[in-house]
Amino acid sequence: MPLEHVLMQIKDDPSLKWLEKMKGDPNKRNRNKYCRFHRDHGHDTNECFDLKQHIENLIRQGKLRSFLGRDHKDEKLKGKVEEMSRPPLGEIRVIIGGGSTGQSSKSRKTYLKVVQNVQLFGRSPRTKTTKEQAIIFTNEDVERVYHLHDDAIVITLLIADYTTRRVLVDNGSSVDILYYPAFQQMKLGRDQLRPVNSPLVGFGGMKVQPIGTVTLPVVVGAYPQQVTKDVNFLVVDCSSSYDAIIGKPTLNSWKAVMST
Structure with missing residues (x-):
């Protein structure tokens, strides 16, 4: 219509x-x-x-x-x-990934600085440059924000009609990741996964083979700053403190810039 x-x-x-x-x-x-x-x-x-x-x-x-x-x-x-x-089908909260973060406050903060930075072998194709409004940060943007901090930027997204609470925004990641426990909580079947051959590599050089890729609708923001788009997630079956990671592909698609 x-x-x-x-x-x-x-x-x-x-x-x-x-x-x-x-x-x-x-x-x-x-x-x-x-x-x-x-x-x-x-x-x-x-x-x-x-x-x-x-x-x-x-x-x-x-x-x-x-x-x-x-x-x-x-x-x-x-x-x-x-x-x-229709209301969201459910709500996905934090998934605990074990004791790798340590017990002390210092060890947990150190873990947050280095957690889950991943890269996919290969390079994304270049896109045509377009004229867009400049994205800037002013003093108004830092009102009611505690400084100084080195906290990870963790947001809530509506993924496949599920309110997903622990989504890490990582502009150092060249892929978007959905962890398998969150995938299971969304009541999605493995038959919806498409095969993928490209491994992920983390800080220690350890390679992780995704179990597949899936395209899911994602809603971010609130009107009038709201975007609804399909996101291609790599589904990874390993421990994490997060349910998903939003990387450069989706940040670029949303025309979003992260301010620490």
């Missing part, structure tokens, strides 16, 4: 938050295209990325359930709302 039609159907819903006009020089925009969501020129409503993300976020939060009761004939949209309104 076209986004513009959806917008007109839900335009009176109190959960819909209309955006302000777009930033930038209006003289440089295409005056032949108009977005009803931004109420400004530059792109068509059906091309509006912000509108798409906002609608998906409202559906996921269950705020468009009342829309299902309206008298409309679009069963495709109804099915989309019902599908995305």
